[in-house]
Amino acid sequence: MAEGIAQLSSGERRPLARLLTRIENGDPSFRPLLPGLFAAGRGAHIVGITGPPGSGKSTLVNALITEWRKRGKRVGILAVDPSSPYTRGAILGDRIRMMEHAADRDVFMRSMASRGELGGIAATTWIAAAALDAAGYDPVLIETVGAGQSEVEVARLAETTVVVEVPEMGDEVQAIKAGLLEVADIIAVNKGDRPGADRAARQLRAMLSTAGGRVERKPPPVMVTTATAAVGVIALADAIDAHRSIARSPLEARERAANQVRRALAALAARRAMESADWDRIIDAVAARDLDPLTAAERLLDA
């Protein structure tokens, strides 16, 4: 089945679509192909974009695709749906707007459902991104919705993460999103034609410059966009491109790799533990408070 990887370079869509289905389903026969898939990578720029429903993120993504297509790029998009049953409706609505580029064979868009488990969605997404990379799409855009655990996990695996905000956010929403701001490499204040957009951008810049994220890291640029009129989109595409070399500095690449490996370790350790013959007995003991979870984890990992 290594031909599955070789076929990717043909530029045909069907081998890629089939491979993504196997990745998404966690098909165990795919596992031996993984090193080959990684080796076939062409160095695509992996870009994450996230923001809440209502921020106009999908329209902004469409405008970015249009701009990238003008620049002659083949664009891959992975749209990650959150696992929450409460938000699904809103997100499917967003997806429909993506159809604008459906007929363009140099745009490949795939929607992926997140499957709960710790590390699960992040793991599946980076493998899928590697497949789009091997198939010659560059950039590969990973789009997520919300500000939860999955979104932060997915954002951290991207080389460049764009967080979309809207002007009229109250303090409360700002605070909720602080977790996202920490992973932002670029912030786009969208709906820039609304009153208060420039003020919101200035407030964000002030907040980011005083609080500081990671040490030795410059505050992320805050850009104002109006996706519906394609205003600010060229500048945003330029900022994303400019971040590519920063993201590939040895320090950033190492930090991202360490995060990916830690997440893979979490998923792997959990999977092995659950397959262990002792799992049920040990979990029962923890449930009965006869055993503490850390000792339980040690026993399972050393079994």
Place this chain on the structure above:
Amino acid sequence: MAEGIAQLSSGERRPLARLLTRIENGDPSFRPLLPGLFAAGRGAHIVGITGPPGSGKSTLVNALITEWRKRGKRVGILAVDPSSPYTRGAILGDRIRMMEHAADRDVFMRSMASRGELGGIAATTWIAAAALDAAGYDPVLIETVGAGQSEVEVARLAETTVVVEVPEMGDEVQAIKAGLLEVADIIAVNKGDRPGADRAARQLRAMLSTAGGRVERKPPPVMVTTATAAVGVIALADAIDAHRSIARSPLEARERAANQVRRALAALAARRAMESADWDRIIDAVAARDLDPLTAAERLLDA
């Protein structure tokens, strides 16, 4: 140092405070005490409460403490600060209001800083909760702020999780918080004296009954509270108590135990991998895209 555990039962505050400092600092000499600490547990009800700054959560926590004290309970509180540098100010403001019960020796409050790593804050918090349990506090209230990864992790380890909402939330905020609604056992719509509170509660009930969370699980009750006037607090305390027996059903206890063990496994696997002699070399290979993260994780786990 096993005396550290034995002293907890004396009801004195200083041995407990010292033990919590060792837990928070990740003091390795504490590790051998962990099984003994767990064994000394008295079966306290572990209650999580979370909600954004501005929801009046701290006032509600104060009102709950007052109600529990009237019922003769000794109350332990762990207030978990998010790791975000952007929200810290708001949260310290909240803490100051907690001083109301500072003079009451049957109320023990401890603020804990979260320390970034995957599974880290959840692990530290459940150990600290076990210490409060062993010291005779019941309930043990774990308070977090926000809707990010840490909050969901912490909420999942509590037996009963209360999510505090406010009436005037827009659709956007609702969607952001869907991740929290999924872990809610009880929802308190606070600031119930504001216009729209009852309508917000009805909307939440409708949303929860149609979307469904986990299968075979009843939608969580949605209560309206006005913490500043102590309105609805008796009913909320009753609902929390009533949930205790549901939380201890074998199915719920097992699911919670499995989550705790999975998180402990993630933290343990990551720690061991980072201590391995191969860590730097393997991370460099992943950073250079010469090795995929899953194969890297397998090598580290099998080393």
